[in-house]
Amino acid sequence: MELSSTKAIKVKPGEKGAALADIEKESLNGSGSVLVKTDYTGICGTDVGIVSGKLTFTYPPKGKSDLVLGHEALGTVEEVGSNVKGLEPGDYVIPMVRRPGGCLQCRTGRQDLCEDADFVEAGIRGKDGFMSEYFIDESRYLIKVPDKSLSRIAVLTEPLKNIVKVYRIYRHSNTGALEHCSDGSFECRNVLVTGFGPIGILFAMIFRTHGFMVTATNGHTDPVRESIAKKTGIELLMDEKRDGSVFTGKKFNAIIDTTGVPSVVINGIKSLNHNGSMMLFGTSSGTATALDADIITMLVEKNCTVFGSVDGFKQDYIMALRYISMWKEMYPGVLESMITSETTPEHALNSLSSKQHGDIKHIINWK
Numbered sequence: 145m146e147l148s149s150t151k152a153i154k155v156k157p158g159e160k161g162a163a164l165a166d167i168e169k170e171s172l173n174g175s176g177s178v179l180v181k182t183d184y185t186g187i188c189g190t191d192v193g194i195v196s197g198k199l200t201f202t203y204p205p206k207g208k209s210d211l212v213l214g215h216e217a218l219g220t221v222e223e224v225g226s227n228v229k230g231l232e233p234g235d236y237v238i239p240m241v242r243r244p245g246g247c248l249q250c251r252t253g254r255q256d257l258c259e260d261a262d263f264v265e266a267g268i269r270g271k272d273g274f275m276s277e278y279f280i281d282e283s284r285y286l287i288k289v290p291d292k293s294l295s296r297i298a299v300l301t302e303p304l305k306n307i308v309k310v311y312r313i314y315r316h317s318n319t320g321a322l323e324h325c326s327d328g329s330f331e332c333r334n335v336l337v338t339g340f341g342p343i344g345i346l347f348a349m350i351f352r353t354h355g356f357m358v359t360a361t362n363g364h365t366d367p368v369r370e371s372i373a374k375k376t377g378i379e380l381l382m383d384e385k386r387d388g389s390v391f392t393g394k395k396f397n398a399i400i401d402t403t404g405v406p407s408v409v410i411n412g413i414k415s416l417n418h419n420g421s422m423m424l425f426g427t428s429s430g431t432a433t434a435l436d437a438d439i440i441t442m443l444v445e446k447n448c449t450v451f452g453s454v455d456g457f458k459q460d461y462i463m464a465l466r467y468i469s470m471w472k473e474m475y476p477g478v479l480e481s482m483i484t485s486e487t488t489p490e491h492a493l494n495s496l497s498s499k500q501h502g503d504i505k506h507i508i509n510w511k
């Protein structure tokens with residue numbers, strides 16, 4: 145393939161703004177590499193944070209001053225190296241975000257559990273991302289989409305793999321207390337999800353799919369969120385003060401926080417039932433809330449677990465695609481409705497500089 149140029153959305157990490165620029169279109173650089181034509185990229189809070197210049201942990205690849213943005217992507221294989229097995233031109237693929245460093249976890253496919261922060265992440269730290277017309281990747285970091293009819297909703301695989309990991313940890317980390325109800329179902333178990341953005345919606349859906357009774361809270365509502373909650377059987381509460389006061393006094397067996405707001409997290413911990421789990425996925429900065437002795441005592445006396453989680457490994461991406469296939473049948477139109485807007489690369493810079501009110505998932509169409 146001849147060298148030519150390709151369009152990409154670039155940022156200078158640490159500086160405000162992004163630009164659509166021409167970059168050199170690479171050709172296959174090894175027998176295990178794959179040329180992928182980008183179909184869709186998702187925009188998430190991390191992307192908006194990088195473009196705002198305020199995110200502190202982002203940095204460009206070694207020897208470069210700028211970074212191609214984007215870590216949520218769906219693409220089509222255009223060309224494969226001679227040693228690539230299991231992928232051929234025309235296949236849909238999802239690229240993995242985090243790439244291993246040298247620690248034990250990284251060397252064994254578990255860079256999501258990296259022990260010394262020596263990994264890089266496409267579009268975030270130390271590696272160019274996927275907001276470009278084409279990208280080259282090694283086949284081992286590409287997840288084949290087994291069901292081509294998923295089309296653009298498969299762009300939700302990357303955010304969903306984080307949720308698949310948390311659900312897996314939750315089910316494996318119980319105290320030994322019976323999780324199920326007297327009839328063997330999970331219908332007597334109440335789960336709270338704080339925040340009903342794309343991540344909160346996917347968390348609520350995975351627990352609901354397994355039969356838990358799910359309540360979600362959000363700072364505002366709109367017809368799309370209400371429709372998703374109704375179709376999936378999730379109770380949606382307005383947390384107008386955005387401090388968790390809406391669920392004070394209720395008790396939950398499991399709580400997932402996607403807000404990262406300390407007051408919401410503390411109110412959540414106080415709402416844990418016996419043998420309860422508090423799962424932290426959201427992050428924020430700037431605000432402080434004191435941890436008091438009563439909360440520590442409560443966590444001890446009630447056998448409660450609190451854990452945080454980030455990223456996911458290859459199996460979590462694969463399982464995320466299985467859930468998307470299942471949900472397409474189980475909840476027709478729900479995943480499609482989460483994609484509330486779609487733009488061209490030329491118009492994406494607006495969406496990257498501010499989140500529109502009521503937007504759930506915004507994607508860029510590169511086709």
Ligand SMILES: [Zn+2]
Pocket residue numbers: 244245246247248249250255257258259260261262263
């Ligand atoms: Zn590592």
